[in-house]
Amino acid sequence: MLLVGLPLAVAARPTIEELKARSVLDDYESNVLHGYDIVMDTPRHAPRYSGNRLSCTNCHLAGGTTPDGLPLNVAGLYPRWRAKNGVRNGIGLRIRECFLYSHNGVMPPADAPEVLAVAAYINYLSEGEVIGKPPKHWGVPTLTGTNQDPNPAMGEMVYRRACVSCHAADGSGVGSAPPLWGPASYSAGAGMNNVQKAAGFIWANMPLGAGRSLTQQEALDVAAYLHLQGRPVDPRDGRLRKLAERFVHWLGGLTGRR
Numbered sequence: 001m002l003l004v005g006l007p008l009a010v011a012a013r014p015t016i017e018e019l020k021a022r023s024v025l026d027d028y029e030s031n032v033l034h035g036y037d038i039v040m041d042t043p044r045h046a047p048r049y050s051g052n053r054l055s056c057t058n059c060h061l062a063g064g065t066t067p068d069g070l071p072l073n074v075a076g077l078y079p080r081w082r083a084k085n086g087v088r089n090g091i092g093l094r095i096r097e098c099f100l101y102s103h104n105g106v107m108p109p110a111d112a113p114e115v116l117a118v119a120a121y122i123n124y125l126s127e128g129e130v131i132g133k134p135p136k137h138w139g140v141p142t143l144t145g146t147n148q149d150p151n152p153a154m155g156e157m158v159y160r161r162a163c164v165s166c167h168a169a170d171g172s173g174v175g176s177a178p179p180l181w182g183p184a185s186y187s188a189g190a191g192m193n194n195v196q197k198a199a200g201f202i203w204a205n206m207p208l209g210a211g212r213s214l215t216q217q218e219a220l221d222v223a224a225y226l227h228l229q230g231r232p233v234d235p236r237d238g239r240l241r242k243l244a245e246r247f248v249h250w251l252g253g254l255t256g257r258r
């Protein structure tokens, strides 16, 4: 027998295009395709849970397949403890929280078809990864080449020079470039509102097509500038509490006590 002794060839997973061309799909494959559609166009394919103009792929670049661009081949890392909510998170909870924070929407129930579909797609992307081991170029790079505190005023200059053509002066985005702040963008509770994470993402990937052209300090400065702009409140704070805070602050201003 010729094959004896040869290493088992690992069957390569079919591409999305190959799956789409098939006339018969099993349950897993049709969920993978549905999940892919949601990731590529969230407002269209998951409208009931989406609250802004963003799609997952705006941050998880190229449908979650870009190294250092928040890749989604991470199924083998879950369940995983997370400081943000203080519990072990299954991949389902992780997906549901994105709708709440990054999409400023509604947290879907655990058994929502949209959640199961995205979980199937993430599982598909993770085929071949080692369980428990972070994939190569996981997340975004940690910037070690900055030597000053973030400077938002310098960041504004970076923004005007390198970002405004696609993301617009008011941050609302032009054409396919998504909003970076304002009512149609991610909420203050989203991972992208963390200056260090945003800086790593921007340095590695922005301006789109010219990643790593900014210095790390410029990426940090522009991330700090984005952080200071207005965006939907953190859903954990609640709108009512925020309003009450503003009122108390305003009263304090009137009486001179702060």
Ligand code: HEC
Pocket: 054, 057, 058, 059, 061, 062, 158, 159, 162, 163, 164, 165, 166, 167, 176, 177, 178, 179, 180, 185, 192, 198, 201, 202, 206, 207, 208, 209, 214, 222, 223
């Ligand atoms: C050539 C156009 C272009 C330029 C210039 C550009 N971006 Fe982007 N940016 C995009 C596109 C398009 C996306 C969405 C990626 C996708 O969907 O594939 C994006 C996504 C983003 C995101 C994540 C999504 C979101 O809405 O928050 C951030 C943050 C971001 N850009 C910041 C910046 C910063 C900061 C600069 C300037 C340093 C910049 N971009 C310059 C086109 C651009």
Ligand code: HEC
Pocket: 039, 042, 054, 055, 056, 057, 058, 059, 060, 070, 071, 072, 074, 077, 094, 095, 098, 099, 102, 103, 118, 138, 139, 186, 190, 191, 192, 197
């Ligand atoms: C505004 C940008 C943005 C959007 C839109 C977004 N995410 Fe994320 N996502 C992030 C960031 C930043 C992180 C990592 C930081 C963190 O832990 O919060 C992350 C982390 C994740 C993780 C964990 C990845 C890991 O490395 O462990 C998953 C899974 C995920 N997102 C799924 C989604 C899905 C599904 C959608 C669409 C329904 C989505 N995200 C939309 C920014 C975004």
